[in-house]
Amino acid sequence: MTVTEASSAVQQPGVAGHLRTVTVKVRRYDPEVDPEANWQSFEVPVEKGDRLLDALHQIKWYQDGSLTFRRSCAHGVCGSDAMRINGVNRLACKVLVKDLGDEILVEPIKGLAVLKDLVVDMEPFFEAFRAVKPFLITSGREPTRERLQSTKDRARFDDTTKCIMCAACTTSCPVFWTDDAYFGPQAIVAAHRFIFDSRDDGARERLEILNDKEGVWRCRTTFNCTDACPRGIEVTKAIQEVKRALIFRRR
């Protein structure tokens, strides 16, 4: 995908002095080769500080170039490489191999259609995001200078500004797994970020959207989302705050 690496033909790093070898089992899927997904094992030499993303690079660059996954920043900022690692959603660039044991299972995130290997179709996820109108909505006259906000007002929604849209939360949600009509945790986090922003006037509208049959009331409070978030956002809490705002009609 986005792998553009300059040093392609150099000596495989880590092979000589590597500390240990781990088995990485990847859920492979390529509809042009096999209509079924299969597990494939790779023996990967890893160094002490390696992240899982480094192990995947080892595979892609030195063992099997057909392995397909998304990554861009490699430092937990862009949100490209959320995957199901040993059964839980994590960013491959943020988990250390040393914390994962000797056999590591890597699967695509659940609930979205797999396109190839670890790459899923993110469109339903983005569709839910767009549906909550994730942009500033204002009314009245345009101020002549910037829209000021107190530190306290800014702190109110600070947690939900941290989202990098990796989809780890939404694809860890059992309600989303069985019914992708549900908005999912990420869209609610995105809405929360504006609903509780003192400069925004669209709260009512967004609350109405989330009051929908497929909105916040489908949340079962399983906390999978909070557990999955690589940014440490208290996702379930944000969802509960939206529910509370709906019940009491205030923010």
Added chain:
Amino acid sequence: MTAVVTGDLPVIEAPRSRRSGGGNGTNFEMYAWIFMRMSGLLLVFLVLGHLFIMLLLDGGVQRINFGFVAGRWASPFWRTWDLAQLWLAQLHGTNGLRVIINDYAERDGTRFWLKMLLYTSSFLVLLLGTLVIFTFDPDITG
């Protein structure tokens, strides 16, 4: 590197337009959600109280017979208790199953028929239970 654009570009609605389709504009799901919490809370007391009286208090379950029930239902208090228990538990359970069907039934047809089955059986239980509580007659001699 070639950028691959699949499908049409995303359409973003104008800020103040209503979302097309989907929303039914009612607060039904919200009230259902609140009902689940409230009825659950009440049922804890009603059902635990019921179990305590029926199974543990003097003589426990051994003493329950027609006469015992008739004696209890002579008081409107216990009739109201049992009626509340019946309605709250039945609606709580029905709504719980409705939500589970929404979660797990994948086809619209399955969803519809499962819900029909659920609502019919739930209605029958409510009807029968309510009928008995209101029309109970301790005189069985004739």
